[in-house]
Amino acid sequence: MGTTAAPNKQAPQKTSAKAATPQPKTARGEATRRAILAAAERVIGEKGYNDASIGHITSEAGVAQGTFYIYFKTKEQVFSELVLEMGRLVRHSISESTATLTDHLDIEKAGLTAFLRFVRAHPNLYKIVQEALFVDPAAYREYYAKFASGYRVGLLAAVKKGQISEGDAETRAWALMGIARALGEQLVVFTTQKNIPELGDSAQELLANGLKP
Amino acid sequence: MGTTAAPNKQAPQKTSAKAATPQPKTARGEATRRAILAAAERVIGEKGYNDASIGHITSEAGVAQGTFYIYFKTKEQVFSELVLEMGRLVRHSISESTATLTDHLDIEKAGLTAFLRFVRAHPNLYKIVQEALFVDPAAYREYYAKFASGYRVGLLAAVKKGQISEGDAETRAWALMGIARALGEQLVVFTTQKNIPELGDSAQELLANGLKP
DNA sequence: TTGAAACATGAACGAGTATTCATGTTTTGC
DNA sequence: GCAAAACATGAATACTCGTTCATGTTTCAA
Structure with missing residues (x-):
């Protein structure tokens, strides 16, 4: 509908979302971040926000728990x-x-x-x-x-x-x-x-x- | 709309709700149960299910935490x-x-x-x-x-x-x-x-x- | 009045988990 | 090739909270 197609190249984020963790600076970082986001989508979508632990998400993404906090400040942020x-x-x-x-x-x-x-x-x-x-x-x-x-x-x-x-x-x-x-x-x-x-x-x-x- | 006015006198509960804790047998019990339910309504309505702890609910209801489990099997049940x-x-x-x-x-x-x-x-x-x-x-x-x-x-x-x-x-x-x-x-x-x-x-x-x- | 059932208490238990951190590894710019 | 920056790790921290239980108190029927 009248909505403009949103630009996908992440400019400095103008909408909501508080102080975000800095964007990844290398290709590897970007890939990891995306993997975590995709895993979060699957896990939270299935179990709901509260039953979806960081551990679930990171193991689904194939990274260690600490890695999560390189890319997201909190569970809420993701x-x-x-x-x-x-x-x-x-x-x-x-x-x-x-x-x-x-x-x-x-x-x-x-x-x-x-x-x-x-x-x-x-x-x-x-x-x-x-x-x-x-x-x-x-x-x-x-x-x-x-x-x-x-x-x-x-x-x-x-x-x-x-x-x-x-x-x-x-x-x-x-x-x-x-x-x-x-x-x-x-x-x-x-x-x-x-x-x-x-x-x-x-x-x-x-x-x-x-x-x- | 076409829905029949549901009977309020609790007959043995025909819809969902698993094995419920037995109904209170005295007036005191019934009053306490009602107080907890009303408190749950306020607290869960405000904080949401997950942030509403049993402690919050019982203290809002003015009873001890253990009392909750006399009337409800679990948090989910209430x-x-x-x-x-x-x-x-x-x-x-x-x-x-x-x-x-x-x-x-x-x-x-x-x-x-x-x-x-x-x-x-x-x-x-x-x-x-x-x-x-x-x-x-x-x-x-x-x-x-x-x-x-x-x-x-x-x-x-x-x-x-x-x-x-x-x-x-x-x-x-x-x-x-x-x-x-x-x-x-x-x-x-x-x-x-x-x-x-x-x-x-x-x-x-x-x-x-x-x-x- | 009295014994039993119903009700009430709150401390303690146990399980789960968001977040941090000290330590490694990989990639990048030069 | 090399230092520095970026990325990755997973164990440890520091909680919170649902549920149980041993111990009292109140109510009720007889």
């Missing part, structure tokens, strides 16, 4: 970074699959199905965001605020173009976000066997015409 | 009970405020606003349900499954009465649930100062007519 990265990934995935579309209802449907595909492919990342509400509320809020803002921008533009009716963009944005989230949860938490295109169709139908007979 | 109770409370609150209504769109709006009022009044209970995904997934699923089932029943009935158009009831149910959840979260996690009736109006408008011009 988690926060995970949440930020995941946010970037979903938004990127969505904006990619809507980039060429012009009709807002098509955009909405494509965005939703892209989101659902992403969620099905990364069920652990989905759980991670949920847990951020407790571990790093700021990151959690940032995640959804960015999402909501993307929706709002798209809605306002579509109203201006006459593609959709007028209405409270803020509430609509949150409602749309809520629909996507709930359907995604249906897929990965309730492990429904629903197929994504059909879900997209049903949702678009509801979104376009509402419930009225 | 949490599970909290989630179940909260589910009962919301559903009851919603079904009460929709009981006299007959038009489905009115019911939907009244249910949503009742939910939002409840959430605003119990922001800590809201957080508790979220955390159940990690602490007691079964309770989490039960919570939302019951909600979804209520929605689905209501939708099917309304279609039969010709009050709303036809459409996939399951997906619609999850979408409606998602909307409610997102708007509730907007209130308590993002602490918007929005007023609830206006949110209800906007949402109903969207739900009734959709986005089409």
